[in-house]
Amino acid sequence: MIYFENVTKIYSDGAPPAVADITLGIDPGEFVSIVGHSGAGKTTLLKMLFAEVYPTEGQVFFGSRNIAELSDKDLLKMRRNIGTVFQDFRLLPTKNVYENIAFALEVAGKSDDDIQADVPHVLDLVGLADKIWNFPHELSGGEQQRVAIARAIVNQPEVLIADEPTGNLDPINTHDVVEILKKVNDLGTTVLLTTHNKTVVDSVGRRVVTMDQGKIVRDDKQGKYVL
Numbered sequence: 001m002i003y004f005e006n007v008t009k010i011y012s013d014g015a016p017p018a019v020a021d022i023t024l025g026i027d028p029g030e031f032v033s034i035v036g037h038s039g040a041g042k043t044t045l046l047k048m049l050f051a052e053v054y055p056t057e058g059q060v061f062f063g064s065r066n067i068a069e070l071s072d073k074d075l076l077k078m079r080r081n082i083g084t085v086f087q088d089f090r091l092l093p094t095k096n097v098y099e100n101i102a103f104a105l106e107v108a109g110k111s112d113d114d115i116q117a118d119v120p121h122v123l124d125l126v127g128l129a130d131k132i133w134n135f136p137h138e139l140s141g142g143e144q145q146r147v148a149i150a151r152a153i154v155n156q157p158e159v160l161i162a163d164e165p166t167g168n169l170d171p172i173n174t175h176d177v178v179e180i181l182k183k184v185n186d187l188g189t190t191v192l193l194t195t196h197n198k199t200v201v202d203s204v205g206r207r208v209v210t211m212d213q214g215k216i217v218r219d220d221k222q223g224k225y226v227l
Helices: 044-049 072-079 097-107 113-126 140-151 171-186 199-205
Strands: 004-010 019-026 032-034 058-062 080-087 160-162 190-195 209-212 214-218
Touching: 004 044, 019 044, 019 058, 019 097, 019 199, 019 214, 032 044, 032 199, 044 160, 044 190, 058 160, 080 140, 097 113, 097 140, 113 140, 113 171, 140 160, 140 171, 140 190, 171 199, 190 199
Parallel strands: 032 190, 032 209, 080 160, 160 190
Antiparallel strands: 004 019, 004 058, 209 214
16 A cells, blocks of 8 residues: 655755665555654655655655655545644644534535534544534643544545654553554554654554664564664
8 A cells, every 4th residue: 555665865965864765565454653763764754655745766655656746636635545643733723623623524525414424423433522512722632632533534544644643642641542543443544653652552562663764674563662
């Protein structure tokens, strides 16, 4: 499904590569934890999948298509198949939970009937059906992150990118978020998780790709966080 072929990313002349000659394949339905110290290249790798940045050398494929060769229309369509969750939640503060999630559906062109059906369903999946009319400032950090996950998956993307999603959370909320990510994966969505948290990676217990200085130094099919 996803394939990085001899990918290198250099941001400026004379600087060391953020990603250096990486070849990596990810199959549909996998849960892959990408780990490594800050600056190892994890976020740059994911940005190239989302076409936020493009490789200096090499190619990135989503399905059978080279992302760099997609038209603007096809790139937009591809991005709709990728949900994203970040450390800082990125919820709209003036919209309640229902409206935050409905907004993602509106952008995708869904009908009012679909929105009214899909929002409660996805909130039930993340355990927040009772918070549907609350505003972000009325929620805990863990609840805000669960809303962010609901918004990311409400359009049923093929891939969910979770970039340090538990970085601002306490251990209890971290556990809850990880369990939801595992549930999303069990429903068939490919999950790519970046994290510094050894406990998170070990609790997932699935494929672990370790990066260091822009390179992949380990790729364990069912591993733990080892540096």
